[in-house]
Amino acid sequence: MGFGARLLARLDEEFPRPKTALHYATPLELLVATILSAQCTDERVNQVTKTLFARYRSAQDFARAEREELERRIRSTGFYKAKAKNLIECGRALVDRFGGQVPRTMEELVTLAGVGRKTANVVLGNCFGIPSIVVDTHVRRVSQRLGLVATDDPDKIELELQKVFPRKRWTQGSHQLLLHGRHICTARSPQCPECALNPMCRWEGKRSA
Ligand code: SF4
Numbered sequence: 001m002g003f004g005a006r007l008l009a010r011l012d013e014e015f016p017r018p019k020t021a022l023h024y025a026t027p028l029e030l031l032v033a034t035i036l037s038a039q040c041t042d043e044r045v046n047q048v049t050k051t052l053f054a055r056y057r058s059a060q061d062f063a064r065a066e067r068e069e070l071e072r073r074i075r076s077t078g079f080y081k082a083k084a085k086n087l088i089e090c091g092r093a094l095v096d097r098f099g100g101q102v103p104r105t106m107e108e109l110v111t112l113a114g115v116g117r118k119t120a121n122v123v124l125g126n127c128f129g130i131p132s133i134v135v136d137t138h139v140r141r142v143s144q145r146l147g148l149v150a151t152d153d154p155d156k157i158e159l160e161l162q163k164v165f166p167r168k169r170w171t172q173g174s175h176q177l178l179l180h181g182r183h184i185c186t187a188r189s190p191q192c193p194e195c196a197l198n199p200m201c202r203w204e205g206k207r208s209a
Contacts, residue, residue, distance in 0.1 A: 003200065004164040007146070010196045011176035014184075018175040020126055022046065027102035027127040028094075029053055031112075032062070034119045035086060040077040048077055059100040062091025086114030104128050117155060125171035133158045133165075133174040138181025145185060147202030 001009070021042040024030035029049065036045045052073050056062050062070075070084040077083065090112045094100055102123060103109055109120035118134055125132035133139075135154040139161075143149045149160040165173040184191045192198055192207035199209070 004166070006200060007148075007197065008165065008169055008173055008176075010200075011173065011180065014196050015176045015179045018172060018179055020122070020175070023049060025053075027123055028059060030127055031090070031102055031115070031119070031123050032056075032087060034122045035090070035114045036074060036077045036083055038083070038114075039079055044077055048074055059091045059094035059098075059102075062087050063095045065091065083114065089113035090115065102127070104130070117158065121158075121174075125175075131167045131170035133161050133170045134178065135161070135174070136178060137187075138178045138185075139174055141187060142177045142181040142185045145190070145201060145203035145206070146197060 020030075022030065022033040022037060023046045024033050032052070033045050033049050036048065055073070056065060056070075065084075065088050067084055067088060070087060071080050074080050074083055074087075093112050094102065097111075098108070104124070106117070106120050106124065109115050109123060110117060118136060121132035121134045124130040125134065135143075135157045140152070140154060140157055143157055143161060144152075148164055149157045151157060151160070161174060161177075162170065180197070184195050185197075190206070192201075193209050195201070195206075195209070198206065
C-alpha cells in the first residue's frame with residue numbers, strides 16, 4: 001500500500017464521514033458562508049447566517065443589498081466592511097454574468113469578489129461533487145508536518161496533494177486533513193502520542209507515540 005493510501009486508510013478510521021461545519025442549503029449559501037469564514041470561526045458564521053439567509057435569499061438580494069445594513073448583520077464575523085463589499089459585488093456579478101446562479105468552474109468562480117481558490121474549491125467539492133482540494137491553514141500545517149509538501153504556497157500545496165490522493169478522494173481527503181489539524185495536529189500543542197498518523201509523520205518536532 002502506498003503512502004497516500006495508508007494515510008487515507010488511517011484518516012478514514014479517524015474521521016469516517018467528514019462534513020463541512022458551515023451550515024448551508026444552496027451553493028449560494030455555502031459561497032457566502034465561506035466568504036464570511038475568513039478570519040472567523042465556523043460557529044460564529046453559522047450564528048450570523050441563521051438570520052442573514054432569511055433576509056438575503058438570492059444573488060439578486062445581495063446585489064441590491066443596502067451596504068450599511070449588510071455590514072451591521074455580518075459585523076461580528078470581522079473584516080465586515082470588506083466582506084460586505086465583496087458580497088454585494090459578488091451578488092452583482094452572479095446576476096450580471098451567471099444568470100443569478102453560482103458557476104460550476106474554478107475559472108469562473110475565482111472571478112468573483114472575495115473568492116480565491118480555497119473558497120472555490122469548497123463550493124466545487126461540496127455543492128457540485130467536483131473533486132477539489134481545499135488548502136486552509138490546518139491542511140497546510142498538517143501536510144508540511146507529515147512531509148507531504150515542502151512549500152508554504154497554498155496553490156503549490158494543492159497541486160502536491162493532488163498527486164498524493166486519488167482524484168476521487170480529493171474532497172474528502174483534504175477535509176479529513178483539515179479535521180486532523182483542527183482536533184489532533186493543532187498549531188501549538190499537537191497530540192503526537194495519541195496521533196494515528198504518528199508512525200508515518202516526518203516532522204522533526206513530533207513527540208513519540
Ligand atoms: S505525529 Fe504529531 S506532528 Fe505528526 S501528524 Fe501527528 S500530531 Fe501532527
